[in-house]
Amino acid sequence: MRLALALSIAALLAVFLLYTSIAGGGTPSLRPSQLLANGHDGNRVTLSGKVVGHPTGNPGEGGLHFRMRDVNGTATVAVVYRGTVPDMFRTGRDISVDGRLRNGVFVGVKNTLVTKCPSKYSPKKSTS
């Protein structure tokens, strides 16, 4: 038993160290306000927020243009995105997308846009 525990802990640690040394520590998750404030210029981050305004353009060619706002806030940032657009995407939905801030515009990485499922993540009930 002790051997088993020691072995498992050792194996775990070894792999963790291996991984963190190879890949670094994950991608930062930011809200639009944080993105604008911290100036993560050029670094890949995941931006989470609400889609506002009317999405224009074309995700296949020139890119889909829209703005994202803090889920609970007012700061917004312009986003341009190319690639697959999930079914649930539309104005008012909470989404997250990977990308980099370039001259004040958040340029999405291809095929990283995901929507939060509204049925699963139902927000606080106003009735109760």
Place this chain on the structure above:
Amino acid sequence: MAELGRAALVICLGLSVYAAAAGAYAAYRGRRRLSLSARNALIASFVAAVVAVLVLVAAFLRNDFGFTYVAEHSSRRLPALYTFSALWGGQEGSLLFWLLILTGFAAAAVLLNRRSAPDLVAWVVPVLGGVAIFFSFMLVAVSSPFDTQPAPVDGAGLNPSLQNLHMLIHPVLLYLGYVGLTIPFAFGMGSLLAKRGDERWIVATRRWTLAAWGFLGIGQLIGAHWAYVEVGWGGYYAWDPVENAAFMPWLVSTAFLHSVMVQEKKGMLRIWNMLLVAGGFVLALFGTFLTRSGILSSIHSFTESPLGGWFLGFIAIVIAFSLALIFLRLPLLRTKTKLDSLASREASFLYNNLLLVAFSLTILWGVLYPILSEAVTGQRNHVSGPYYNFFLHVFGLPLLLLMGIGPLLAWRKTSLRTLARTWAWPAAVSLVVGAILLALGAGSSIPGLIAYTFSAFVIVSIVVEFVRGTRARKAVAGESWPTAFSSLVARNRRRYGGYVIHAAIVLLAIGIAGSSAYDTTREAKLRPGQSMEIRGYTLTYRRLVQRESENAREVRALVDVRRGTSSEGTLSAGKNNYPVERQVSNEVAIRSNLVTGEDVYLIAQQVETDGTVFFKAEVLPLVNLIWLAGFIFIGGTLIALWPDARESRRLADRYGYAAARA
């Protein structure tokens, strides 16, 4: 009507409290009659839960929008079949569903074991009662499905992506799996409370664990298939937190299913098994919590959600209770048996356990990473696909190989000689397969090549096992080949059912390796008449078709598929526009080749008004093996689950009760 539902839940809560309190007191003091009454209370709590569910079902069928829950999850246009999806589609309904399955399983488990293990059941009742208290309390006080309101004209409707057969079955199977893990947990803890250090609890719950594990596995596979055909991005698993939430308890119970065999055979790993059974249950609770609390989509909704805190509190109580109990009973659980050899069946189970547990811990780490990193550095970071895939390779590939090696090793120890003899065939075949695949260009993905080679090893070792067993049986009993084969399986259902499940996992591995490591993706903007090439296929876009259906405007691009000179039919990929729900859904087109298992997967990403379409096409080799694996998985699980009169007699002798009653 809502009052009836509320009353049923209050009664359910009262009965659970009685089952827990009176049951614990009676078991502690050895009061037989009080113990029986606590057991009956637990069974009655199931009846109360059934009443509550029926009230809600009736409200859905009557379109009673005076029920807030019904108004929020249904509408007059919703087909009756999908009212069941709506029943467990929301938070309150899913909690009620949990309670229903929990009390139903609890009643069945204590009734089935009442004669064969009365002292154990006396302590199992209060544990199950305790879990039922939590869920019925949540439903009574925190998140009631029976809140009422002035009825609106129509309900808000159900999310279109939940209106399909997949989403009718998938949540049910997952819940059966999650809740099913409560039973082995309760028997494990009951065994400790009853001061029994033996294997009785494992024997009593083996089938419960297996069934729960099977439900969880199939539930996830159906979820993956749903993602593949409905969500439409060309994949089936994305390491989403909610997907991981079901995967972790499945991994831990896989470890548990293997390690209990070591305890049954050798009396070893008693503490470890208790830790695993508690871990599996905690992860099942954590899974429900993740799915329902929304902590991971946004950490700020966590503080707002009334459910999160309660769930975390209950999880903390379960962890503290289990650890304290295991610690108190350590002297009972210590074993004198030592591992004889590192090359033995029990050692291979140990390696499998370490890999499975390490894998689920790394997934847990990944799931919690955003929360942990924000707590430590103030910067919320998260990990994604590459992190999980890395660990899938590091832990999954050795596990795959072990699946072939383990069954070839003998209990206690294996000599080099037998090792060489039993390994000769699998090793030779897998090396040849590996070499051929390398020559065919499979070296483009090293993990894929390793997965294929290991899979060949496992498949051959399974075949060798079946042949060896059948041959021995034929020699001993003088039966014909088919008779010998079927009686071999019938007499060792658990073992050969297990091999069938192994074969299913291998198919799964091959399908995953093929479709993720050797897939091809092409994108193209086509006008009618233009073509694109992908991996030997020619896709020719013919024309656009539009039609109005009952609740959607459907646009389809018709695309001819040719391979070389032979036509492979027409694909129609497009979009549905739901004006009422203000939603657009991608309707992908899939062309499956059932001989090679390869899929051509076509998405019409963007449809322009002039008829131009942006297509994304994928060719996914062997992906259909994943779904085939599901059927074999069910078959293997059923073989292993099937009642076995011989086994019951053996157990009855061992634990000294009358088999006829068991």
